[in-house]
Amino acid sequence: MPRRSRAIRTPESLYEQNLITEEKLPEIRSVAKRYAVSITPAIRERMETPDDPVARQFVPTADELVTLPEERADPIGDAPFTPVKGITHRYPDRLLLKPMHLCPVYCRFCFRREVVGPGEGMLSADEMARALEYIRSQPDVWEVILTGGDPLMISPARLEPIMTALDAIEHVKVIRFHTRIPVVDPDRVTDALIEALGTETPVWVVVHTNHVQELGDAARAALRRLSSAGIPLLSQTVLLKGVNDTPTALEDLFRTLVANRVKPYYLHHGDLAPGTHHFRTSIQHGQELMGRLRGRLSGTCQPTYVLDIPGGHGKVPVGPSYLEDHGNHTYRVRDPWGCHHDYPPGPVPDAEPAQFTL
Ligand code: SF4
Numbered sequence: 001m002p003r004r005s006r007a008i009r010t011p012e013s014l015y016e017q018n019l020i021t022e023e024k025l026p027e028i029r030s031v032a033k034r035y036a037v038s039i040t041p042a043i044r045e046r047m048e049t050p051d052d053p054v055a056r057q058f059v060p061t062a063d064e065l066v067t068l069p070e071e072r073a074d075p076i077g078d079a080p081f082t083p084v085k086g087i088t089h090r091y092p093d094r095l096l097l098k099p100m101h102l103c104p105v106y107c108r109f110c111f112r113r114e115v116v117g118p119g120e121g122m123l124s125a126d127e128m129a130r131a132l133e134y135i136r137s138q139p140d141v142w143e144v145i146l147t148g149g150d151p152l153m154i155s156p157a158r159l160e161p162i163m164t165a166l167d168a169i170e171h172v173k174v175i176r177f178h179t180r181i182p183v184v185d186p187d188r189v190t191d192a193l194i195e196a197l198g199t200e201t202p203v204w205v206v207v208h209t210n211h212v213q214e215l216g217d218a219a220r221a222a223l224r225r226l227s228s229a230g231i232p233l234l235s236q237t238v239l240l241k242g243v244n245d246t247p248t249a250l251e252d253l254f255r256t257l258v259a260n261r262v263k264p265y266y267l268h269h270g271d272l273a274p275g276t277h278h279f280r281t282s283i284q285h286g287q288e289l290m291g292r293l294r295g296r297l298s299g300t301c302q303p304t305y306v307l308d309i310p311g312g313h314g315k316v317p318v319g320p321s322y323l324e325d326h327g328n329h330t331y332r333v334r335d336p337w338g339c340h341h342d343y344p345p346g347p348v349p350d351a352e353p354a355q356f357t358l
Contacts, residue, residue: 007104008039011060019050019059027062035064035275036106036117043105043184046214053211053243058105064275073114075271077312086123086131090312093142097131099123099162100149104185109240109279111271111308116149122158132165135172143174152181156192167199176204178236183209186222194229206234207262211244212252220260227261234265237303239286240279247292254293254301264303269318272310283307287320295336 011028014020014037020028031037039058047055081090088096102121103110110116123131135141144166154162166175177197181188182205197203205226209215227233235257237244244250254264267290270280290305307318324332329345 006041008044009037011037014039014059017044019047019055024062027065028060031060031062031064031275035060035108035113036103038104038106040104040185042186042216042218043214046216048213052213053249054213056243057107057109057210057240060108061278063278064108066277067274068272068277071272071274071277072310073274075111075273075310076308077310078112080312084130084134085127087134089134089138089141090314092140094145095135095138095141096145096147097135098148098151099128099131099146100151100153102153103148103150103180104153104188105180107180107238109238109270109273109276111273112148113273113275122154128162132162132169135166136169139171141171143176144172145176145178147178150179150181151177152179152188152193156190156196159193159196163196163199167201172201174204175199175201176206178206178208180208182207182222182226183214183219186218189222189225194225194231197231198229202232204232204234206236206265208236208238209253209257210237210240211249212256215256215260223260223262233262235262235303236266236268237264238268238270238279239281239289239305240270241281242279245281245285245289247289247296250289250293251297251301254297254303258298258301264301267303267305269305269307271308283318287318291320291336 008014008017008019011020011025011032014028015022015025019039037060043054043058049055050059078088078096081088083089086098088098090096100122101116103116106113106117122128135144151159163175166172197205207223209219223233237250237253239245244253250267257264267286269283269286270276286305290302293302304317305319306315308315322334324334326332331343332340333343334340
């Protein structure tokens with residue numbers, strides 16, 4: 001496809017596009033041998049300088065050659081929860097289906113950077129059949145989350161039978177996509193793609209975007225096409241040093257998303273992926289940023305700040321907390337402006353708390 005062949009995929013084309021200097025070529029060649037590189041024409045257009053918040057996300061640097069002891073190839077622990085190829089089943093009511101290992105762009109902070117990129121692209125027909133059979137065999141699975149790689153890289157013609165198969169599974173009530181496509185390759189959001197997403201089972205789309213500068217007219221139009229088709233839109237953002245780790249950057253992004261019919265869903269703390277230390281902030285800084293947004297932004301613009309616990313132990317909110325328990329069910333509550341207030345004790349529980357099992 002001509003559109004794909006124009007993506008920037010080599011150190012030489014990064015240099016030709018003035019995204020790196022000639023002196024950097026040797027070190028960037030070393031990075032590109034280890035981690036995939038791709039920049040779509042659409043996201044290249046959103047870069048104004050080689051060091052701006054969009055370019056920093058996609059242009060490789062020598063920092064990626066440094067792996068810290070705490071960084072790991074599988075930072076969120078997918079592997080132990082992989083019953084069959086293409087499936088990650090960590091929670092009882094939902095699982096990940098990863099039909100595609102390719103992305104239109106390769107984010108320099110990617111948490112799956114050891115497994116996405118050139119190599120095998122899609123699951124084979126047999127592998128997909130086994131993955132679908134696994135989903136059929138799990139009656140507690142309420143939601144199937146297509147991720148990857150980027151599942152909207154799959155052509156509508158190849159996506160349609162996957163969607164039909166999922167639609168036919170009685171216990172699957174929601175199909176969710178996690179994707180960068182509407183932002184980084186918005187021309188792929190065609191009528192044919194939207195038709196392929198038009199199952200009886202509701203489809204939700206979670207769009208990955210990290211800075212308002214990514215959201216040009218074409219991306220906004222793609223979001224509009226999806227929402228006009230009745231597809232609810234959420235966003236996920238990674239907190240990235242030098243990209244969006246200021247209150248202003250996050251506020252601009254979240255306001256713009258809501259104004260484009262996208263509800264901010266998650267702000268992810270950076271995962272411990274190899275060669276990504278230069279993007280990670282402290283959790284304390286992330287909490288302070290979220291605290292600053294609390295008094296400034298409508299609740300519709302507030303995502304949940306989350307951390308994936310290394311080793312596959314799940315995703316949890318990491319604050320900030322506004323409530324201090326002073327014992328005897330007495331609380332102090334911090335308001336969005338930093339003042340503290342007592343909150344009266346509630347009724348004393350008269351029964352054992354309900355027991356939940358995972
Ligand atoms: S789009 Fe997602 S899976 Fe692909 S490189 Fe970026 S973070 Fe990784």
